[in-house]
Amino acid sequence: MIKNTIIAAAMAVAALSASAADEMMYLVKGDRVVAKYDVDAVDYISFNLPDDVIDENLWLSLDNIGKNTVTYTVNTAAGDVAYAHNILSYYDVNYTAMDYFGDMLENLDEESVIACLQTTLSYNAFVGIGTNKFTQNDFEKFDNYSEADRFSVMPGTKYYLCAWEVDPATTEPKSDFVFTEFTTEAPEQVNLNLDVQLSKITDYGMVLDITGNDDILYVRTCWGMKESMEIYEQYYGLDFLMGTFGQNWSLEFLAGTGDLEPGVENATWPVYDAGEYVMYVRAYDMQGNVQDGKYVFEYTSGEDVEVPVVTIISKEKSEGHVKVNFEITPSNVEEAYVRMLSENMVDDRLNMGYTYPELAMGGDAEDITNSINTTGEYTFESNDVIEQWNSILIYAKTKEGGVTTLRLNFYPDADTEWSQFAPFHAPARKMPAVKKIKRAGIPVIRK
Secondary structure, three states: HHHHHHHHHHHHHHHHHHHHHHHHEEEEOOOOEEEEHHHHHOOOOOOOOOOOOOOOOOOEEEEEEEEEEEEEEEEEEOOOOOOEEEEHHHHHHHHHHHHHHHHOHHHOOOHHHHHHHHHHHHEEEEEEEEEEEEEEEEEOOOOOOOOOOOOOOOOOOOOEEEEEEOOOOOEEEEEEEEEEEEEEOOOOOOOOEEEEEEEEEEEEEEEEEEOOOOEEEEEEEEEEHHHHHHHHHHOOOOOOOHHHHHHEEEEHHOOOEEOOOOOOOEEEEEEOOOOOEEEEEEEEOOOOOOOEEEEEEEEEEOOOOOOEEEEEEEEEEEEEEEEEEEEEEOOEEEEEEEEEEEEHHHHHHHHHHHHHHHHHHHHOOEOOOHHHHHHHHEEEEOOOOOOOOOEEEEEEEEOOOEEEEEEEEEEOOOOOOEEEEEOOOOOOOOOOOOOOOOOOOOOOOOO
């Protein structure tokens, strides 16, 4: 106590004299300076931290919240503190919770919620250094990024504002992670002359004509088989359905061609089995108000044909390794391919309008037609698997035109479970299988 009192008195005197001279205050151990501060940068010195004083490198301030805009400040204890930051919608964080824990976000404990926030942030973050104020406006394009890179600040939506201290050189996360919740103002339902009509049916799917007045900033769409989609709507509600599975498009983009594939209309939505399909669409204007629409279309398939069956015989996986042996019946196929991609890439491409067969046959896919016709089976193996959730797509087509694509999801370790399913087509983002949590990796930083 005597030592602390003497030191405190000495530092107080030093601070007063330094302030008058506009000098620095030095903390010294032995013959070295361990810290130094401009006297004008501090208010007082204390050996006991008061309850109302924050002892963190980061803290957050919400400056303005509207229907479709938010302004926030990430505060730092020093000017050289770097951090990843962004706002995350409840729907994206909840999807992570379902993906890793198999349960809704609100049912998880605090530690698991933070893990979900960190994981979601690690996939999409901006970087900042020192105290900075940031504004995000709905559907506004990021500076110096592609047309597809836009903010998403939807009205009437719960968000998490997050900041995570990172190493300024490597962006490796550090220990300080802070977050706060907020909800954007609720929208009004307005008339934007929204309408959706079937234009035509092509080999790629249904081409829809989505129109509205000039006040529409963008539309959010959700497409799939009516029976499956309405189960989600009834059980979770329209906002959950649109927030979790919806995708944003400008009317200008949907009216164009060639962005997804040369000569193919952008507003082409995949159809597979015969039956009713539904398009949920929500139009947003510049003020953050909306108009909802629900449109049902009938699809009648051509002549019924027998489809090939893909059967997994054996599978194994470990760090950096995967091996899957499978057979296809009947074996006299016209085409057969196998391809491995990241799970996120498959989901993103499906949301963009690609079909499972297109993905299974594209890029670096292996043509295994001869092997299947010769032996009826094939072994896919890779010893260079990236540490992420991956999808193996196995595609086969009979000479009569029957088509099957099997999707097998996995993480390259010995702990997590495989997730195997024949593709169902609505919605593209599925309620996932239970997966064990992995520590969030280095944030994907948008500079």
